[in-house]
Amino acid sequence: MTQETVAPTSDAVLDREETISRDELEALQLSRLQHTVAYAYDRVPLYKRKFDEAGIHPADLRELSDLGKFPFTTKEDLRLEYPFGMFAVPQHEVARIHASSGTTGRATVVGYTKKDLADWAKLVARSLRASGVRPGMKVHNAYGYGLFTGGMGAHAGAEALGCTVIPISGGQTERQITLIQDFKPDAILATPTYLLTIADAMMKQGIDPASTSLKYAVLGAEPWTEEMRHELEVTMNLKACDIYGLSEVMGPGVAGEAVETQDGSHIWEDHFRPEIIDAFDPSVVLDDGEHGELVFTSLTKEALPIIRYRTKDLTRLLPGTARPAHRRMGRITGRSDDMIILRGVNLFPSQIEEIALRIPELSPHFQLELTRPEGHRMDQMTVKIERRESVTIESGAAAAKALQQQIKIHVGSSCAVDVVEPGSLERSNGKLRRIYDLRPKA
Numbered sequence: 001m002t003q004e005t006v007a008p009t010s011d012a013v014l015d016r017e018e019t020i021s022r023d024e025l026e027a028l029q030l031s032r033l034q035h036t037v038a039y040a041y042d043r044v045p046l047y048k049r050k051f052d053e054a055g056i057h058p059a060d061l062r063e064l065s066d067l068g069k070f071p072f073t074t075k076e077d078l079r080l081e082y083p084f085g086m087f088a089v090p091q092h093e094v095a096r097i098h099a100s101s102g103t104t105g106r107a108t109v110v111g112y113t114k115k116d117l118a119d120w121a122k123l124v125a126r127s128l129r130a131s132g133v134r135p136g137m138k139v140h141n142a143y144g145y146g147l148f149t150g151g152m153g154a155h156a157g158a159e160a161l162g163c164t165v166i167p168i169s170g171g172q173t174e175r176q177i178t179l180i181q182d183f184k185p186d187a188i189l190a191t192p193t194y195l196l197t198i199a200d201a202m203m204k205q206g207i208d209p210a211s212t213s214l215k216y217a218v219l220g221a222e223p224w225t226e227e228m229r230h231e232l233e234v235t236m237n238l239k240a241c242d243i244y245g246l247s248e249v250m251g252p253g254v255a256g257e258a259v260e261t262q263d264g265s266h267i268w269e270d271h272f273r274p275e276i277i278d279a280f281d282p283s284v285v286l287d288d289g290e291h292g293e294l295v296f297t298s299l300t301k302e303a304l305p306i307i308r309y310r311t312k313d314l315t316r317l318l319p320g321t322a323r324p325a326h327r328r329m330g331r332i333t334g335r336s337d338d339m340i341i342l343r344g345v346n347l348f349p350s351q352i353e354e355i356a357l358r359i360p361e362l363s364p365h366f367q368l369e370l371t372r373p374e375g376h377r378m379d380q381m382t383v384k385i386e387r388r389e390s391v392t393i394e395s396g397a398a399a400a401k402a403l404q405q406q407i408k409i410h411v412g413s414s415c416a417v418d419v420v421e422p423g424s425l426e427r428s429n430g431k432l433r434r435i436y437d438l439r440p441k442a
């Protein structure tokens with residue numbers, strides 16, 4: 001696709017698709033969607049089988065709402081078709097492969113044609129530009145390189161935008177700090193918890209994290225809260241924006257946040273059609289504004305077209321603002337498979353982050369431990385959280401009480417809080433693990 005451009009609305013030149021009307025966008029979506037479902041049906045046996053079983057045919061897709069009649073695709077489908085069964089092009093047309101680590105079961109494998117890679121780079125570039133990054137800026141890319149889509153996806157996007165990319169990858173935090181000081185990057189790309197690790201390590205070295213050259217951070221790959229944004233923006237003296245994506249749908253850049261509004265990521269709807277479904281009754285497609293599970297259908301992908309992929313990410317769709325035709329997604333509360341059920345109450349780690357960061361004595365470093373003490377029928381959750389460096393043990397203990405009370409009030413469940421020494425909990429190297437499930441296996 002040729003990349004048409006229009007006059008800048010601010011100091012940036014936007015893609016034409018960023019500025020089109022909603023009507024024009026929906027007409028584009030419909031024609032691309034009709035093509036994609038037919039393409040998937042003709043080329044991927046799993047889709048043919050699923051559509052036939054559901055008694056639906058690509059020709060039945062006459063308007064956008066007809067998409068709801070098509071069957072879902074899940075991670076399990078990709079696992080069953082491991083490694084290349086979902087690819088819609090012959091292997092020699094696949095230019096690159098990525099895969100998710102697959103903590104449970106087989107990895108899920110995804111592929112890209114040359115055009116897919118070009119579209120991906122364009123959408124990451126679009127996301128970075130929305131978040132304040134400009135051609136000519138130096139970009140420190142701390143997303144992990146390798147099979148994970150974060151490193152190479154962000155890299156290609158920053159290059160496509162015309163930036164100078166520093167491909168440091170994740171880890172080796174001391175070295176990251178040296179390079180930030182020596183190369184003086186304008187922007188950093190990382191997971192929010194890894195940026196926190198970097199800031200923390202700077203403070204340990206006596207470097208003020210607010211004194212670096214960094215002006216923009218583009219953060220994603222894990223849930224984070226407005227409170228965490230505030231923490232990082234103040235500590236590092238920069239503007240932090242969200243970037244969202246998942247490997248099955250593309251990688252980073254499915255959606256990106258505008259720095260002038262900082263009100264949630266705009267989904268790039270010229271390439272992806274989002275839906276929100278009721279996670280408990282998937283047959284129900286919810287209206288914009290209602291909370292549920294995010295589902296995506298790709299509109300332009302060649303190697304791995306994906307129809308109604310259930311992300312397990314819980315959020316809602318909101319009207320577009322900085323890019324009016326493209327709807328925004330609310331912050332992701334969590335993943336349905338990360339939900340803790342504590343004494344009948346549903347709970348996500350992001351809720352604890354939100355509450356804890358409003359208590360000045362507490363740091364953003366915390367873990368949730370789930371146990372079932374012997375002889376008890378009920379699960380127990382312990383929040384292990386570091387007090388801030390400047391806080392005494394006594395004030396930490398008072399803060400623990402406050403956190404316990406606030407969780408009871410806002411979440412509705414009792415838990416234990418253990419305020420621990422600064423620096424004692426494991427630091428993030430990328431996607432941070434928050435939940436430690438120590439309950440006896442059933």
Ligand code: DLL
Nearest residue numbers: 150220221222223242243244245246247251252332
């Ligand atoms: O994490 C892609 C990515 C890389 C996105 C770098 C942004 C930046 P996966 O490893 O397949 O891909 O994991 C996808 O991570 O379903 C969400 O649960 C979570 N996730 C990704 N971005 C965000 C975000 C990459 N901005 C899974 N906010 C998704 C909250 C996010 N969760």
